[in-house]
Amino acid sequence: MSMLKVNNLEVAYGGIQAVKGIDLTIEKGELVTLIGANGAGKTSTLRTLVGMEKKSGGSIVYDGQDISGVPVYDFVRRGLVMIPEGRGVFAKLTVEENLRMGAYYRNDEDGIKADIEHVYELFPRLKERQKQLAGTLSGGEQQMVAMGRAILSRPKLLLLDEPSMGLAPLIVEKIFEIVRKISAEGVTMLLVEQNAKLALEVSQRGYVMESGRITMSGNSKDLLDDERVRNAYLGE
């Protein structure tokens, strides 16, 4: 059974169709990427998957269940977690409070503490800054907080929206290293990226999205070698 099966998904804002009927499948344990230019409909797709936008057509089956009409706050309990574009950390909460927000629905204090320690191992930088307000951190550190917070939610399927946006190349490397680590820990992931090269290198499969449609899909290695992808997204 697939972790996520999207069939002919459509999303519209007013009269404008942002997503024009896409199919997407993610198997358990996979790291899949969705690449495409600005305005291709990638973020709209993700937001619809976690209930933040209403779909105007098609179906979404997550973990064997149709999740239409599930309220936003219920997704995290079902293990479907998104790290939004621009990180979405709570600026007025401290680093540790942000991490605890990720575990809001959990009641196992021991497990939460262990997971916080685990995040501090992954990002020693956050441990140093645990009592600092997240709004005072650098962009890279905020991305670490966002990822740490997602780990605290114990996701089954993690949706990552543009984790590299606005970050220095060195930090991006570090972030992708963690993406790889989280994936290796068995979390299924869907990674949306504009940085197509990095995304295809880290993932197993990829989808290419253009003006609301999926135009190509396949193994990431093949896509990396594909002439059209190279021309359009890798700048070669």
Next chain:
Amino acid sequence: MNTMTKQPASAKKVATFVASAIVLAVLPFIVGGTFGNSWVRTLDFALLYVMLALGLNIVVGFAGLLDLGFIAFYAVGAYTFGLLASPHFSLDMPFWITLPLGALFAAMFGVMLGTPVLKLKGDYLAIVTLGFGEIIRIFLNNLNAPVNLTNGPQGINLITPIEVAGFSFGKPHEFFGITFNGVYMYYYLFLALTVLVVIMAWRLQHSRIGRAWVAMREDDIAAAAMGINIRNIKLLAFALGALSGGVAGGLFASFQGFISPESFGLLESIMILAMVVLGGMGNIPGVILGAVVLTVVPEVLRDVIGPLQMATFGKMIIDPENARMLLFGLALVVMMLVRPEGMLPSKRRKAEFEDAKEGV
């Protein structure tokens, strides 16, 4: 820029605690002995306002929901107490029924107000809550016909003072050869309940519910994505804020012995909001300070302005009552210009104002 202060040693904490407990315990005697019993009465009112301001702080400071009709919950608490323990309905229920019942009704009214305004924010929410406060007052004013429920503008009279095991807080008592006036007894009662409200507010602030409110204030969609049920957490803020208001209202009714719709006007709502904002929204010590200052300062001005004018000019130039409000208003304006984050702002509020200054 790690500005976190180190946790003070627990011995120091205990010392501070004991010292403040002693100060609070002897305060009415110092104040009453020096300035007279009417000032102990002012202290009592200060404590009532601390409870009210802490209640409103849950709604405005913690959850970020601007409420301009908070006094309605005070009214609900007061009228519940008044109607159940006065000759109006010939009822004389004990305070341990009327006070919790008033708090419960107030909380119910909080949910009643909260439900229709779930989707509203900022100015729109402020206008609806303002209307709600006025509706409650106008109802109280007019529910004397066709069935006389509230006795209209005449209000409820002869409300029973709080009595514990035959010990009435309304009458003077003698201990160790000293006569204690009712205002002293009520001081300790109010103090005890204020401490309870402070503990409730403090525990809330540092719980996951408190964090959820902060998160919701900042970005309700991101907060919902964390698994927070925004509807429930908003209603909880309204209910818990109203609960404190209801307790204060019940105490007010028994303390005064008389309530009328006049006590629950819009100006009172604004006053409590001013306490929260001036003291430091979201910060419990700040809100307490704001409530005490805004209760005591106008009273001091009332006593000082008249004689001061006589001494300087030899005659009254401005009516003391007007001059008092004038100075008070001026002080508020200056305060908001000089220190808009309040006297004792919370860490988070401070950060917000710093952001605003830097234009981030």
